[in-house]
Amino acid sequence: MPEIILENVTKRFEKFVAVENLNMKIEDRGFVTLLGPSGCGKTTTLRMIAGLETPTSGRILIDDEPVFDSKKGVNLPPNKRDIGFLFQNYALWPHMTVYDNISFGLEMLKWDKAKIRKRVDELLALLRIEQFEKRYPAELSGGQQQRVAIARTLAPSPRVLFMDEPLSNLDAKLRQEMRAELKRLHSDTNSTFVYVTHDQLEAMTLSTRVCLMDTGVLQQYDPPLTVYGKPANKFVASFVGNPTMNFIPAELDQVGSKTVTFHMLGKKVTFTSDDQPEKCGKKLLLGVRPEFLPIHKDGPIEGKIYSTLPTGMETTVQVKCGDTMMTGVVFGSVDFPIDSPVNLDIVGDSLVLFDAETGKAVAYGRAEIE
């Protein structure tokens, strides 16, 4: 069964390093997202696995078969890799009707007419675009074009499906809808999905595993909730989650076997973790997700309301504590007058302690403020 393995894959354009020494294993029937800011090398990675781009060095295996190996000089063209590719701009052929677009890949496989007809009908029904069969792409809306592109990609039943930001050209509502459909499609088609996006919400909601990249380097490769709860470093912690995580500057006092003590906002804090904390420098950052920062009249941290942003279901509250700005999320609609004094608490056991210098996570656990 198709399992994709990348070993020490590097891609350079002239002097610019797009992807550096990437190691990754994509399990069979997984839904893996390559996530990162633009220019981080995620599209390049996808195109290298698909065979549209040639890596500078390294090895790529699909289903135990090396499709690229710089040492042995193996480089299979994309058409020999049994894959499907969904492009960001759909890349529908403007001179062909919807039917012709979908049937093209099957014709290339030399299917007979009746079989092609049957398969295309199946796909038209699956994606609910039966009525557009005879139209040209220019006569379809963005969402309809998107469906045609998906149908075309799925037609030959590829074992692995690559998608390059397929939803980024759609409006917000349609994007939400297509997200749900992609997830269904993943379980219906039984194939492996590799998905590129810069939208962390998309990555969180869709995938079984997230591969987070920055400037060509892999940052973390874990299931979405692990990435969210136990980010490997400050970059991951701040990239995933909205509103973003709070980073509160702290001064290290002492590292124990499973505890770290430090000073923060003029208070002494004891941080307890299940594991031995990593080595760290004097300067720390306490990472607190907004949902672990409740407004509480007995809370130990004093601050002033900077702004409140109610959305209806929840309210984002920004509080200024000394020089540090902190963001909390409160369930329901609440409104605080600007500059009114409030007290904050830090709760939960999914707090993260970072080394301020290296940005690496030191420990995951809970904090007690004296």
Added chain:
Amino acid sequence: MTQLKYRIKAFFGKPSNILLVVFLVTLVVLSLIPLITMLSNMFTIHLGTEKKLYRMEVGSYTLKHFQRLFAGDDWSRVNFWTPLINSFIVACGSGVLGIVIGGTVAWFITRSDLKCKSFISSVFVFPYMMPAWTLALFWTNMFQNSKVGGGNIGMVESVFGICMPEWFVYGIFPMIIVIGLHYSPFAYLLIGGILKNMDATLEESATILKASRWTIIKRITVPIVLPAILSTFLLIFSSGFSSYTVPVFLGSAVKMFTLSTKMRALIQAGYQGQGYIIAFISIVLGCLILGINQWFTGKRKSFTTVTGKSGQVSLVKLRGANWPLSVIMIIFTVFFAIVPLVSFALESIIKQPGNYALSNMTLDFWVGTEGSTYETGMISGILLNPTMWSALGRQVLLALVVAMIVGTSGMLIGYACVQRRGTKLSQAVESLAFFPYLMPAMSFGTIYLAVATSQNFKFLYGTFAILVLVASVKFLPFASRSGVNSMLQIAPEIEESAIIFGTPWVTRMTRILFPIQKSSILSGYLLPVMSVMREVALFTLLVPYARYLLTTMLFSFNETGYSQYGSAVTLLIIVVIIIINNLTNKLTGASFDKGIGG
């Protein structure tokens, strides 16, 4: 009454309306009146040959011209049907050739890892800048020989001793080659532009669906480029059909005519009526081609390019074939772009054509004085010759005057049409300004000849003014198109925010709108200069005498057989054109091959 007065006042309160009305009236006078005059001339008897032949009163109405031309007898075969078929074959052949060459080069430059791309690209487009007849002249310089035509010895015969057969040297074959080559850079620019901008993912997605490279070219690339190819074909076709200068160089020596050379021959032989009919047919054909083109590009299969993450085109690796192909390309482009210049220089310094020995060389044709200039009908070499200098001076003056008129009008038409976009008035002005584009230059010259020989406008005949008029109207389409396009790019708010400050119209134009579109407006002024400097067909019937302008002078040299002077003048014209082009580049940053080169 006061209501109407108020409305008229409000209407003319807008500068754009005043401009539109002024241009409407001017353009109607300058393009419709000549056309109508020409139409009526198709049915009237003219002084001279026609009067004698038909024994009818000058100016009386008749259908005789049509009868003679379409009768189906020898006269009509020689003067109409054969030239028509010749024009048709030449037009088709050069269209196909231009696309094959231009398309092939475009594919190699945009889609393969060919070497020396930027060199090939810039040299390849060079012939397009030169007048079309330079290649024709080059062809005869190379291949003429003692067995065909005038019997002058060309370079190939004198160096290799090979006499090319007549069909190779003169007639349809070389015309197709020359016109096809001349317009192939045009095909290259259009097709290359599309190939370059075409999203690479369109081809990549076919690769992933297991299509072979050949299948991709056949089923994806070519169909997508096809509308552009067809419209390029039609444009080359119409240019080839109406080409006058190339058939003159490559046809007259063997008495082979196309429709446009025949048109001139008929008019000069006194058969004006028939000449005007041919001019009219060419105009109708021009309109027809544009109609087909618009119908075709407006079809439902044609598309707007969706841009995505393209630019990641993976170039086809030519592997072992790379070097040989690159070398062939370089030799090919150099042969048709640089060798002609060398050949003109060489031809202009040899005493006896065909003899390239050092002893046969002289600079007399350039700087010779009286006595040393070989019974050429010239009193001195061209650089010392007052006739040449006054012809060059007139041509440059004409170019500058026309450029001023065309550039300014184009800009103002652009402004006014964009301001009042959607109104009938603006549409009328826009299409009237484009109308001369449909008319072959020769026919357009003919129309103005009809006007200048008519009773009411006799004072125009043989004047500088009529040359200015005809060139201004003929070169307006491009300038007005670019004026409209550049003004469309300026958001209306930009002018409106100045209106709110109470800025007067002239200040708004000079301080805000023009500076924003500086470079495109500048090119609107400079391109007519180029066009006038290389134009022959438009002026040939209207100049008072052949040596009035530099280009018409060159043709008279050719007709009288002074090939050295011809080559020298050609070289001079090319030098002037290159200078103007470089000036354009420097001032506007626009360049012929911009955006495609490797």
